[in-house]
Amino acid sequence: MDIGTFAIQLLNAVQYGLVLFLVASGLxxxxxxxxxxxxxHGVFYMLGAYLAWWLTVATGNFAVGIVGAFAISFVxxxxxxxxxxxxxxxxxxxxxxxxxxxxxxxVDELRQMVFGRDVQSVPLPEWLSGSLPLTEVLNYPVYxxxxxxxxxxxxxxxxxxxxxxRIGMVVRAGAENREMTRALGIPFDxxxxxxxAVGIALAALAGAVIAPISTVYPGMGDxxxxxxxxxxxxxxxxxxxxxxxxxxxxxxxxxxxxVFMPELAGILIYVLMAVVLVVRPTGILGKREV
Amino acid sequence: xxxxxxxxxxxxxxxxxxAAMLPALVPDYYVQFAAKVLILGTLAMALNLAxxxxxxxxxxHAAFFGLAGYVLVLAAPEYDAPSLLLTxxxxxxxxxxxxxxxxxxxxxxxxxxxxxxxxxxxEMLFFLFHDTPIGGGSDGLFLYVKPVLAFGxxxxxxxxxxxxxxxxxxxxxxxxxxxxxHLLSTPFGDALTAARDNERRALALGIxxxxxxxxxxxxxxxxxxxxxxxxxxxxxxxxxQMLGWHLSATALVMVVLGGTRRVAGPxxxxxxxxGLEEVLKYFIDDWxxxxxxxxxxxxxxxxxxxxxxxxxxxLGRRASTPALKLKEANNVG
Numbered sequence: 001m002d003i004g005t006f007a008i009q010l011l012n013a014v015q016y017g018l019v020l021f022l023v024a025s026g027l028x029x030x031x032x033x034x035x036x037x038x039x040x041h042g043v044f045y046m047l048g049a050y051l052a053w054w055l056t057v058a059t060g061n062f063a064v065g066i067v068g069a070f071a072i073s074f075v076x077x078x079x080x081x082x083x084x085x086x087x088x089x090x091x092x093x094x095x096x097x098x099x100x101x102x103x104x105x106x107v108d109e110l111r112q113m114v115f116g117r118d119v120q121s122v123p124l125p126e127w128l129s130g131s132l133p134l135t136e137v138l139n140y141p142v143y144x145x146x147x148x149x150x151x152x153x154x155x156x157x158x159x160x161x162x163x164x165x166r167i168g169m170v171v172r173a174g175a176e177n178r179e180m181t182r183a184l185g186i187p188f189d190x191x192x193x194x195x196x197a198v199g200i201a202l203a204a205l206a207g208a209v210i211a212p213i214s215t216v217y218p219g220m221g222d223x224x225x226x227x228x229x230x231x232x233x234x235x236x237x238x239x240x241x242x243x244x245x246x247x248x249x250x251x252x253x254x255x256x257x258x259v260f261m262p263e264l265a266g267i268l269i270y271v272l273m274a275v276v277l278v279v280r281p282t283g284i285l286g287k288r289e290v
Numbered sequence: 291x292x293x294x295x296x297x298x299x300x301x302x303x304x305x306x307x308x309a310a311m312l313p314a315l316v317p318d319y320y321v322q323f324a325a326k327v328l329i330l331g332t333l334a335m336a337l338n339l340a341x342x343x344x345x346x347x348x349x350x351h352a353a354f355f356g357l358a359g360y361v362l363v364l365a366a367p368e369y370d371a372p373s374l375l376l377t378x379x380x381x382x383x384x385x386x387x388x389x390x391x392x393x394x395x396x397x398x399x400x401x402x403x404x405x406x407x408x409x410x411x412x413e414m415l416f417f418l419f420h421d422t423p424i425g426g427g428s429d430g431l432f433l434y435v436k437p438v439l440a441f442g443x444x445x446x447x448x449x450x451x452x453x454x455x456x457x458x459x460x461x462x463x464x465x466x467x468x469x470x471x472h473l474l475s476t477p478f479g480d481a482l483t484a485a486r487d488n489e490r491r492a493l494a495l496g497i498x499x500x501x502x503x504x505x506x507x508x509x510x511x512x513x514x515x516x517x518x519x520x521x522x523x524x525x526x527x528x529x530x531q532m533l534g535w536h537l538s539a540t541a542l543v544m545v546v547l548g549g550t551r552r553v554a555g556p557x558x559x560x561x562x563x564x565g566l567e568e569v570l571k572y573f574i575d576d577w578x579x580x581x582x583x584x585x586x587x588x589x590x591x592x593x594x595x596x597x598x599x600x601x602x603x604x605l606g607r608r609a610s611t612p613a614l615k616l617k618e619a620n621n622v623g
Contacts, residue, residue, distance in 0.1 A: 093402055094347050097539065098585060099586055105578045229406040237403065266414075
């Protein structure tokens, strides 16, 4: 492999890892802070892609599609939290699994009633559809670079909010010790709904930005859900830096696995997960006690 | 759990004999439906050994179910009837081996990690059959001739006959119920439930928690494989969806609906869920919407399943005593 091809694969791997991080960070935050395992997370990735497609085609403006998908999912998230998810706090995992399974069926069926079951594609605007010359013969699409940059910016924003703001402080305290945070009178429960809404809005954002380079189809959330679970298991539950490491690892392994050993690429991720489970069952950055 | 009494054995025998009368009373369609319920009920009972009695919420049991079905179809000769005596042990054996590997890895984790890891390994098997040519890809594979049990030239059992098939499924379900019920009345069963209720205390008592859980997980996978074998034989067809986690989640719905504290509960859950699905599909185009809402309502209104529903409807026995309730509350989670 020459250096140009390697650079392109590396860029692809990082871009894939960053998108995966957007989805997985929401999942890990919702679990780490609310203590809720949300199987319906992947369905919002799919919904984000459909919303982006619908808004882009309706308004003719791709930026409206991206922002709209994020905003609409955020509002849906707030509504779902106050109607359903709130009742799951402190319930056993089995109930959480079942309720989110029910949510998947409902959201998926509603999507089908509103947007249909057809495979769609999102047109790219003129200014994003070019490509940059890397070497004399190799080009890299501008849009993929833009996706990486956007995801990176969102990742930095997540870190800044968690590390540097008051809300982030409450979130960190809640993730550390829920009962103690409540006992100290910190308004932790009112932060919950925003954490949940941001979590699924991030998944929808990932689906929206990926829509132009993949196709938009009903089952697209399922694969992403499994991958983000693997990311969370790799990185450690509740750890956002862990999710970043896990997502980039998977991006690299999946991309280069497909280049070097295409038959085994699908299995490699699970081999990695098995290795991490043997060496560190609580994940790379997870707490020792679960 | 209490050892099986002779009264329970008589009741089981009576139930099996009564159920065996079904083909004489109703048209073939209902016999086939009943066989499907028995197969899914066995899957749910097997799953409940891990979930309800072991406290291990597994999302990969459909993968074991589907894997055994695939082994049957792959091992079957193309135009001849596969031998039941050969393919059934093979299918269950392969499932046991795979469950052993997945179990050893995933049982290193607890709680929500365990759910995620089993889900991931289950999907690994799904993608193995979905994306590679070994299992016919996303189209699945057909089983042209159903398995038979033959001695020399005489065919003792031909699974192609719907009534024979139903009776075999009935025997399997009754056998699984008896086996799980018996297993739970042994010291092993006590160790398993003790580890579920309080892992630290169980460890302090000297119970080898990891090994006990691993055995329960593998046994429950083997029984799920048994059900999957029969499912493939019933429809003469296997597809990757059979291994997918949506089926695992549906089996969990059956388990919770039927009640996790009784061995036969999930069988009742399977009957209700499968029946509901048939009825909804028949009357409503967007039946999954209604089904999803029912699942959500189940979790929010009647987390105890059918027993809760009966109580809500004012039927059946009075709510359990406060002491029992407290015990139940402690067992959850």
